[in-house]
Amino acid sequence: MGTESEIPGAGLQPVFHPTDEDIEKWMSRAFEMAQDALQNGEVPVGCLLVHGGQVVGQGRNQVNQTRNATRHAEMVALDQLLEWCRHGNVDPHSVCLRTVLYVTVEPCVMCAAALRLLNIPVVVYGCGNERFGGCGSVLDVSSAQLPHTGTAFKCVAGYRAQEAVEMLKAFYKQENPNAPKPKTRKD
């Protein structure tokens, strides 16, 4: 039960879309990564960058390890993709144009902008991200008119969404045994 959002002006670009089998295969991998993260006390988000049937980047949140609050799984994976290109001496731009991000949770506003800047055309994700989501939950960076911020991307949302939510809930329960505390607004 996926929902899709259209890219404004995408009619000019060649249609590039993962098949249902692709989605099933790579999202299972992403979910395995998220599950593994959960069992290791990490934020249960799994993500994979897939190009031509090959994983060219994958990541897990490295915020604590690097003391850098921007080291989300997607940013780590995008760095791996760039490294993969450098290593193989291939042009990152042409690689990115035919790369799909599979991620269990909607990318945040920052990661969505980073995906635009690298011209990733398609993002497949599980559940929405109410606190930070950049594909419609907080802002819709994925489809916004931002001519100086790379290109808009297509989202395929909702694949195994409930499962992704449950993992996040389980994580926040084990993090905060006294129930998650919603942040109060300071107005």
Next chain:
Amino acid sequence: MEPQPKRRKESMENDDADSWVALPVLSDQQSRDTELVPAFAAPITDKKETSRLIKELHSLYPLAGLPHIKRVRPRGGGDGGGGPHSLEVLVCLVSDAPDVDPRGDSFAIGSLLPSGGGGVRPDGLGPPFLVKVPACPPLTRPQFQVASKHWPTAFHEDKRVTVALRGELFSRPQKARMQGYMEAALEAARAGGGGGGGGGAGAAMVDPKAERIVAVGHDCRGENPLHHAVMVCIDLVARGQGGGAYRFDKYPACTSASPPAGSSSSDPKPAPKTSQTAAESAEEGQPYICTGYDLYVTREPCVMCAMALVHSRIGRVFYGAAAPDGALGTKYKIHTQRDLNHRFEVFKGVLGQQCRDLNGCEDKPVTEH
């Protein structure tokens, strides 16, 4: 006589600081034009009836949702008719009396009241007329000034915002320091030489309590298109604190300093109100390394960088020049986004001209070429 060179230097610095103004980037609610709604008002022809009329009109038409609107005003919108002590009362919004045609021949005060008066005895009320009243409470003095021209309006003034909008929030010594920080960012930008991204930006992270620069960085997009000056600066701060994901050693203008031991505990100044407690950071198990820091950046951050600053819990951001896709004022105001768990203050215009010059033609309207 004072020795001249010192004085001259000081006055030059002051002249320089007079060349720019740091203006706050406020939320849409604070910066939008005053929205007006049409309403009916009527003169009070018998002053003795005033308090009764106000009470009766209030119970018939409570003007819910407009608590900032005063019910009566001195007569006349400047035409002076009616004498100094006569008043006009707001009867109802036009939307409260949807079937009334104010241009019709039979239009009178009775047209605005239900049959039987609805509890309002119209004695002492003159012929009604159309006015416009502000739909929302004014949040800033400019909004209040516009609103008050139409109808008297209550205003709970945030004095700090008023002073900030006049460009007078920062003292001369503060401006001199701010200028020094932005100059460090400009210098880094020039050293970065465009960074492969055209008109490269520079950024300086500052601990305002200790009055020291914590990290300086510039665009390094040639190597990694995501290495915008702000992202570089955030990672340099992390590195200065024993973390960091990258090495920027080959860029001599990208530097970080580790915090001197005990610098924060010995500081008598109160923390800025935007800063969060260490306990709160620890609670989520996340390092909020930029808590309480100020970022000076030559160009308005993009969406990625603006959200990176949210994740890093930045204290305040100062930028020089606006950017076409900027996310702290131009396309978005991520620092005022209600759904996000961290908000912060943003000021633009610090060394604005120098920062615009740095950007070259990139940010100018496309009239050239």
